[in-house]
Amino acid sequence: MSSHDTDPSTEPSADPRDEKPQFVLPLVVRIEKDAPPARTDALETAARAVLRLLTDGRAAGEGAWARAVADWEDARIRKVVRRARGAEWRRAGALPGITVTGAGAEVRVFPPVPLDGWPKDLARLQVSGTDLDDPAAPGPVPDGAAVLWLNPGLAMSAGKAMAQAGHGAQLLWWALDETARTAWREAGFPLAVRTAAEADWPALAASGLPVVRDAGFTEIAPGSATVVSAFPGVLDAPGAPVAGNLK
Structure with missing residues (x-):
């Protein structure tokens, strides 16, 4: 099983940030068997979810998530995408986070967690199975986007x-x-x-x-x-x- 934690640094083994505690930003996409989201919609919704977390009051100053966000930004920045449906999605929704909706996609973003310290209701979610398609080609980029x-x-x-x-x-x-x-x-x-x-x-x-x-x-x-x-x-x-x- 592969994971989707990514970092744009080019030398993962030669960076002082590797010596610091590592954190990851969890994102969960809702994929119901009978109604999966379109691929582009899911990508756009995930991008907005990251922006929503970065600008949430809880992520700054003395906010409840501020320390976790600062620790995450101080090491390698990783994002991991997992999928959920049904009861899994409802359990994920009960954890502190932000749910962002697109045209049909739903993505919930959570404050950063230690790389090896995921909440159990997120850790049990699958990484594989996030293959999605676009039923039609995406349209032109909207004005102002x-x-x-x-x-x-x-x-x-x-x-x-x-x-x-x-x-x-x-x-x-x-x-x-x-x-x-x-x-x-x-x-x-x-x-x-x-x-x-x-x-x-x-x-x-x-x-x-x-x-x-x-x-x-x-x-x-x-x-x-x-x-x-x-x-x-x-x-x-x-x-x-x-x-x-x-x-």
């Missing part, structure tokens, strides 16, 4: 791609100034996840926009560029400042 461009040359399970989309949203959040952050938050974090055209990817990856590089813990090779984050009209020009790699 950020866009997380996926690498067209990488094959990723939906769970892996959800974690990567979450990374891309986090990098974009860090790249924005306070005015842009406020406007995006007040608008409800409009965003789209799309797969870049093969011909466009090299220029996107070299544009200076925030880029996620995976540590290679699961599914893909270390150092792979997985997501480039853009925000038309806000952060979209070549040479735009880069927020820096996720820790």
